[in-house]
Amino acid sequence: MAAAAAAADAGSDPSAALAAAAAATSTCAHCQREIPSSNIDLHSAHCARNLQKCEHCGEMVARKLMDEHFNESHAPVNCTLCKEIVTREIWDLHKSEQCPQRIVACEYCEFELPAVELHEHQDVCGNRTEFCQTCKKYVRLREWIGHEIQCHANANANANASAQTSSARIIPEREVRPPPPVRPPRPMHGAQHKRLLFTIAVTGIAVMIGSILFQREESF
Ligand SMILES: [Zn+2]
Ligand SMILES: [Zn+2]
Ligand SMILES: [Zn+2]
Ligand SMILES: [Zn+2]
Ligand SMILES: [Zn+2]
Incomplete structure (x- = not known):
């Protein structure tokens, strides 16, 4: 009589029945997750068919998204600034602190330039x-x-x-x-300076060639 009463009670109390079902779980052999026992057959079939364990991070990834997952999470990155190929593990560090071409600001004039030129610039600045x-x-x-x-x-x-x-x-x-002291407007910077020297050199060469040609024409 008592057992029948308990069963009747459980039947009339849906939350108790749900709690009992949720408490019983089985481990999925494929993904090692705890799955409610009532779902385990359905889950196992779906899991084995669609999911794959990533060999790099152990995450379960949809089979058809595995390439995407690899490219986004594990593939080496080709740094567009310094053209170096960088492993994913140090990519964040490379971008923020190690890339010689990352853009940094001079601490004296706040001019932005590639990190590799900063030392020389700050020496002068x-x-x-x-x-x-x-x-x-x-x-x-x-x-x-x-x-x-x-x-x-x-x-x-x-x-x-x-x-x-x-x-x-x-x-x-x-x-x-x-x-606070007024900073002078942008001082002449290394890169600009080089560009100016280059322009002067090109102009000088052009004038020289011009004068040589001119002299030749005169001598004929
Ligand atoms: Zn599974
Ligand atoms: Zn992975
Ligand atoms: Zn780089
Ligand atoms: Zn500066
Ligand atoms: Zn002072």
Whole structure:
């Protein structure tokens, strides 16, 4: 009687029946996933027919999308900037930090150029000077940050200290900072410079050839 009552209860309570079915699972031999036992036959047939384990990452991929998956996830990448072929594992690193042709900005003038030219450019660019309004002297751009930390921090500390010793009650006047130095418009950059030299050279050669031809014609 009790068993019949329990069965009747389960029958009348659909959520209990669902919970019981969901609790029973079987492992699919093909994809090793836990599948509800009631679905396992259907799943296994579908799984074996349509899915394939990727030999590179172990992911189950639809058989017909395997080529696409390989190209998107595992194939080496041909870097369009440096023309190098890069493995997928280091592709992100290559793009963001290692490609010699990736575009980076000069820390002094913010001009954008290939990373391989940055060192040479910054060597020249950082040697330019700007006038420091606070100290009334010219400071090299490469020394600017150090200069601000050393000279200006000390100056501020001294100003505050003397203000505090003279009268602790009076709030020291805030130092009015000069506006940030105005950067000159784009300075001559390596690439532009080379292009200009090239133009001059080509023009020079053209003039030379012209004068030689002219002389020949005259001598006849
Ligand atoms: Zn499966
Ligand atoms: Zn894969
Ligand atoms: Zn590259
Ligand atoms: Zn620069
Ligand atoms: Zn200064």
